[in-house]
Amino acid sequence: MQRHGFLGGSAALRIRVTGSALLVAHLAFVAWYTLRPLDVPWVLPPNLQPFDGIRADLALGWPAAARAIGGSMALLAPLGVLLPVAGGRLTVSPLGSLLRTTAAGALLSLGIELLQTGVPGQVVDVDSLLLNTAGVALVHLAVVPAGRARLRRRSERGRRDNVPQEEHAQGRTPTIPRVGIAP
Numbered sequence: 001m002q003r004h005g006f007l008g009g010s011a012a013l014r015i016r017v018t019g020s021a022l023l024v025a026h027l028a029f030v031a032w033y034t035l036r037p038l039d040v041p042w043v044l045p046p047n048l049q050p051f052d053g054i055r056a057d058l059a060l061g062w063p064a065a066a067r068a069i070g071g072s073m074a075l076l077a078p079l080g081v082l083l084p085v086a087g088g089r090l091t092v093s094p095l096g097s098l099l100r101t102t103a104a105g106a107l108l109s110l111g112i113e114l115l116q117t118g119v120p121g122q123v124v125d126v127d128s129l130l131l132n133t134a135g136v137a138l139v140h141l142a143v144v145p146a147g148r149a150r151l152r153r154r155s156e157r158g159r160r161d162n163v164p165q166e167e168h169a170q171g172r173t174p175t176i177p178r179v180g181i182a183p
Contacts, residue, residue: 012088019085026078027108034075034112038121046124053127072128073135079105080139081147090152094145098137101144105136 047053057068083101109132116122
């Protein structure tokens with residue numbers, strides 16, 4: 001019997017470890033960026049009305065709105081790829097993967113917003129929660145299904161190439177004649 005390695009081989013293990021390391025590095029950056037105290041003379045009030053902040057950004061004009069909305073969407077967007085890579089599964093329901101990844105992104109964004117309540121200069125904004133979650137979902141939809149399909153095709157091709165060819169039949173299998181019972 002041949003051993004196939006841990007979790008599909010050393011390549012799969014390397015991908016999972018690399019994805020996990022990148023995930024930790026990204027989360028460390030996000031924590032530093034969003035939870036550092038800001039030295040500002042005044043702070044806007046918290047935004048607890050959905051889409052009010054997005055409307056205010058759009059009222060500033062398209063360049064400023066694109067910068068503000070795009071920045072909020074891009075903050076947690078890499079999680080849309082890094083979470084499935086750290087999970088390392090190739091055969092999974094696309095909808096289930098999307099829901100798991102989006103829920104994890106939403107919970108992380110909610111945790112950041114809750115932690116920001118105690119940081120000077122940072123304000124709670126429900127729109128950033130919505131935009132962060134949308135960024136995670138969009139990146140997941142754009143990258144993960146195609147990437148998994150490509151990796152599955154490569155994996156199946158590798159399995160086909162490594163399967164030995166069946167030997168052709170060479171006639172009847174020889175049988176051993178019965179031996180009589182000893183006297």
